[in-house]
Amino acid sequence: MDGWTTLTKTRLETRLALAAGAALAVALLAIPLFGDYVIWLTANMLILALFAVGFNLLFSFTGLLSFGQAAYFAIGGYVCAKILLAVPSLLLGIVGGLLAAGVAALIIGFLCVRHTEIYFAMLTLAFGMMVHSIIWKWRSVTGGDDGLVGVPRAPLEIPGVLSVDMADLDRYYYFVLVLVSLGIYAIWRVVRSPLGLTLQSIRDSESRVTFSGLSVRKYRLIAFTIAGLASGLAGALMVPLGRSASPAIANWTFSAEPVIATLLGGAFTFAGPIVGAFLFYIIKEIVVIFTGYWMMTLGIIVVALVLGFRGGVVSVVQRHLLPLLARRRNDTGERR
Amino acid sequence: MTFDALVYQGLIGVSLAMYLWLLAAGLTIAFGVLGVVNFAHGSLYMLGGYFAFTYYLTLEINFWLSLLLAALSGAAIGSIMERFFLRYIYHLDLAYQILLTFGFVLIFADAARIFWGGIPLIPPMPEVFDSTVRIVGRPFPVYNLFVIFVGIAASALLWLLLDKTSWGETVRASASDREMAGALGVNIPRLFTVVFSFAAMLAAFSGALGTPVRAMTPGIGTSVIIDVFIVTVIGGLGNLPGAFVGALIIGLMKAYGVLLFPDADLFMTYLIMALVLLFRPKGLLGGR
Numbered sequence A: 001m002d003g004w005t006t007l008t009k010t011r012l013e014t015r016l017a018l019a020a021g022a023a024l025a026v027a028l029l030a031i032p033l034f035g036d037y038v039i040w041l042t043a044n045m046l047i048l049a050l051f052a053v054g055f056n057l058l059f060s061f062t063g064l065l066s067f068g069q070a071a072y073f074a075i076g077g078y079v080c081a082k083i084l085l086a087v088p089s090l091l092l093g094i095v096g097g098l099l100a101a102g103v104a105a106l107i108i109g110f111l112c113v114r115h116t117e118i119y120f121a122m123l124t125l126a127f128g129m130m131v132h133s134i135i136w137k138w139r140s141v142t143g144g145d146d147g148l149v150g151v152p153r154a155p156l157e158i159p160g161v162l163s164v165d166m167a168d169l170d171r172y173y174y175f176v177l178v179l180v181s182l183g184i185y186a187i188w189r190v191v192r193s194p195l196g197l198t199l200q201s202i203r204d205s206e207s208r209v210t211f212s213g214l215s216v217r218k219y220r221l222i223a224f225t226i227a228g229l230a231s232g233l234a235g236a237l238m239v240p241l242g243r244s245a246s247p248a249i250a251n252w253t254f255s256a257e258p259v260i261a262t263l264l265g266g267a268f269t270f271a272g273p274i275v276g277a278f279l280f281y282i283i284k285e286i287v288v289i290f291t292g293y294w295m296m297t298l299g300i301i302v303v304a305l306v307l308g309f310r311g312g313v314v315s316v317v318q319r320h321l322l323p324l325l326a327r328r329r330n331d332t333g334e335r336r
Numbered sequence B: 001m002t003f004d005a006l007v008y009q010g011l012i013g014v015s016l017a018m019y020l021w022l023l024a025a026g027l028t029i030a031f032g033v034l035g036v037v038n039f040a041h042g043s044l045y046m047l048g049g050y051f052a053f054t055y056y057l058t059l060e061i062n063f064w065l066s067l068l069l070a071a072l073s074g075a076a077i078g079s080i081m082e083r084f085f086l087r088y089i090y091h092l093d094l095a096y097q098i099l100l101t102f103g104f105v106l107i108f109a110d111a112a113r114i115f116w117g118g119i120p121l122i123p124p125m126p127e128v129f130d131s132t133v134r135i136v137g138r139p140f141p142v143y144n145l146f147v148i149f150v151g152i153a154a155s156a157l158l159w160l161l162l163d164k165t166s167w168g169e170t171v172r173a174s175a176s177d178r179e180m181a182g183a184l185g186v187n188i189p190r191l192f193t194v195v196f197s198f199a200a201m202l203a204a205f206s207g208a209l210g211t212p213v214r215a216m217t218p219g220i221g222t223s224v225i226i227d228v229f230i231v232t233v234i235g236g237l238g239n240l241p242g243a244f245v246g247a248l249i250i251g252l253m254k255a256y257g258v259l260l261f262p263d264a265d266l267f268m269t270y271l272i273m274a275l276v277l278l279f280r281p282k283g284l285l286g287g288r
Helices: A003-034 A036-062 A069-086 A090-112 A117-137 A169-192 A194-204 A206-211 A216-242 A252-265 A272-290 A294-308 A312-335 B003-034 B041-058 B063-084 B094-116 B142-164 B166-176 B178-183 B188-210 B220-235 B240-260 B265-279
Strands: A156-158 A162-164 B132-135 B138-141
Touching: A003 A036, A003 A169, A003 A312, A036 A069, A036 A169, A036 A194, A036 A216, A036 A252, A036 A272, A069 A090, A069 A117, A069 A216, A069 A252, A090 A117, A090 A156, A090 A216, A117 A252, A117 B094, A117 B220, A117 B265, A169 A194, A169 A216, A194 A206, A194 A216, A206 A216, A252 A272, A252 A294, A252 A312, A252 B094, A252 B220, A272 A294, A272 A312, A294 B094, B003 B041, B003 B132, B003 B138, B003 B142, B003 B166, B003 B188, B003 B220, B003 B240, B041 B063, B041 B094, B041 B188, B041 B220, B063 B188, B094 B220, B132 B142, B138 B142, B142 B166, B142 B188, B142 B240, B166 B178, B166 B188, B178 B188, B220 B240, B220 B265, B240 B265
Parallel strands: none
Antiparallel strands: A156 A162, B132 B138
16 A cells, blocks of 8 residues: 555545544534433443543553453442532532542552553452452442442532532533543543553563663553543443442443443544444344343354454444545546 | 361361362363463353253253253353354454453353243252251251262362373373474364363353252352452462362352451452462462
């Protein structure tokens, strides 16, 4: 492939990404027109998207497979729930959940980044299940297997600046939309920054990065903490949406959701987990119309993805759809 | 804790350890030879339990034969998993192997719900075992003694199979150097299918052995697999004697933990797993 086509292809790619982004933005802003169920569903999609983008920073851009991301999601969610049950301030709950998850990820990450590959995956799993067992057993604080219920969706208040009531689902939806967008944008900036490039070079060749005098562990820890913050924010946003926190969000099977979303949309791309998160819920909605066996269908999809479509949706678009479009543009160009 | 409670719970712990040991042995052999981390190993345990339930209670087959048939059914499912699915992903990243086997966790859980429903199932105890013996002045269920006996017998058989037969030699050779074994004429793809279905058989047998005393639910696969991971990590991934020690530690931990620190027993097992990974990643019996 010569340089010129590569150039047009990337330009086309950028334009297409911009167009898709704009269309998505309009669609997301218009969602509240479709009623409470669609709002609730889309909010869940957005939260999973943020959760998965955070996971993907670790997986695709740092080369670490974490199987314990549910722990930070749950810490974010439970801390947010406890704050909201005590003080009716949405901002305080969200910020509290975010920070708690970040601190937990910093401490646990410090221990986990000593290993890579299967040992890293097993360590994150062990710490994740530790958090799950605490939530499961510490009944007086966490409600045990009942979880925390009746969490108020408190108003968004900054004294003297603004006060927005959040009882209406569409208002809370816009709040989720803004925070998820900010979170994903922040991770996008990280991926594009020198820090992001360092992470990717660690993924590609750990020893070369070590030779150039950088502390591999330190950068891995930074990535782990950012991923933990994203999970925590996602968890904190989830709790006021359903007005409850359940221990299921701390179990290891929940850690698999961002993994599946990432694979569905496409690993090793930035947009993959976002596309995957939306597809995850869309497929679920379609499947439950026809069968009560959503888990089996999801399992079959996962097996098929691994065996046949490892690149996910985004890479199919990049590899097959874009060259097609680029060729057509070249043809018209020649005719002129 | 009094002396009789100490002995009693100790025996309970050892019988718990035997289920874990059979499971962990399968996971360890599959990991050692194929290099695959099978998240569906716990689900094969669950299927083994359900199969035994159906053979024994619904089809009214003799208890011993039910155990055997359940184990063989697990082996059949394992061979299908390896031959038609796992075989195509050995060259891929660890993440894809984990995901593929996780796909099977989901499929098996719903399949169990379709065929056996969501209610926990426990068949009645076979009459031979429906009694107790007095140990240190307390009635101890005969079935738990039977489980301990089966576990030890299985260890002996496993050791004979892997250490004293030529098949075992082939398996060990392939575990230590797959390419060299292949170059020396070992049919590696076929060996992989056989080893994986053997591992699946051990899991299914463990589940079948547990049916009269441990309730089967469609969700049990996801909780059992975590216990098995803890056991194999403590022993060192791919280390068979280590897995036995790991199973004993976790079995005893669970039995005594219920009495000593009922609120922290789960936490403690995960803590041991994390500590071993941090300080002895190759396991308690492995080198540094």
